[in-house]
Amino acid sequence: MNTKTFYFPEDQEALRFAGPKKKAEENLAALRLLEELEASGLPATPAQQEALIRYTGWGNTAVYKHAADELDGMLDIPTLNALKASMLNAITPAWRSSEPFGKAFIRSSMLG
Secondary structure (H helix, E strand, O other): OOEOOOOOOOOHHHHOOOOHHHHHHHHHHHHHHHHHHHHHOOOOOHHHHHHHOOOOOOOOHHHHOOOHHHHHHHOOHHHHHHHHHHOOOOOOOHHHHOHHHHHHHHHHHHEO
16 A cells, blocks of 8 residues: 555645534545545545545534434444444544445555
């Protein structure tokens, strides 16, 4: 695997996070993009990396409730259960609770 160091953009203003609904939208967009990257086998472009770094995890039910319906149809049961379990301990991001997602997320965001 050929990896490339990822650098955050100089304009950090774009990295500011909004409220629960916006976080849910950005998390869902990152998950959809991750599925596309995994299916294609292609590395994430710099623009795609910027979308992937917007993923914040679910932290609490306020973010999750805005995405619950789509997540139920998007994720398999073990991954969905890991995501829900991560909300009990918001200090641990969801991707750490779900090894397959975590490995894919890290791989896709670091390849280039």
